[in-house]
Amino acid sequence: GAVVSQHPSWVICKSGTSVKIECRSLDFQATTMFWYRQFPKQSLMLMATSNEGSKATYEQGVEKDKFLINHASLTLSTLTVTSAHPEDSSFYICSARAARDNEQFFGPGTRLTVL
């Protein structure tokens, strides 16, 4: 089946630093990748949608300069949280969709803690 990996699975960083999270589709080409954020005891909130080779489309209220998304290849998308602050601490989940299907395959998530 379709497998999506994320790296790292967890990260702790100091306030003001930048953190990069990778999302890879391991056995299929991902035309579209999605990034979600989930705060404790809340649902998944879509942050942005990225298509390979194009600029990401951000959801309303998501700062594009703070959450940089790059989808440079059909198997890799990265999310960089720039100048992270404690309020950015959250569980970040990516998903990927192949061109042939509308189903999203989810990564295992990355838990970010900003001190």
Place this chain on the structure above:
Amino acid sequence: AQKVTQAQTEISVVEKEDVTLDCVYETRDTTYYLFWYKQPPSGELVFLIRRNSFDEQNEISGRYSWNFQKSTSSFNFTITASQVVDSAVYFCALSGYSGTYKYIFGTGTRLKVLA
């Protein structure tokens, strides 16, 4: 606008009881997909089922069953003879046919199965 409502925030049952998780959706699309996911404490989303809008047949998979009723815009999920390992947060999601392939998640239902 698309919307998914999971009115049950938290449900507690005793092991071996049956439990039904409700999901009500809103969409103007005639073609759409509905999903159920399980999120255990580890955080990784576990895919349970996908159903398209043209397939109203109910589905059974082991102890799990799903009841899709377009007339009431509902896609309910029943666990028969619940087990402690079923304890998790369950999300219902909707994906319309708008071309963006976005998922709209419900707020989730936290299921606690007590031994």
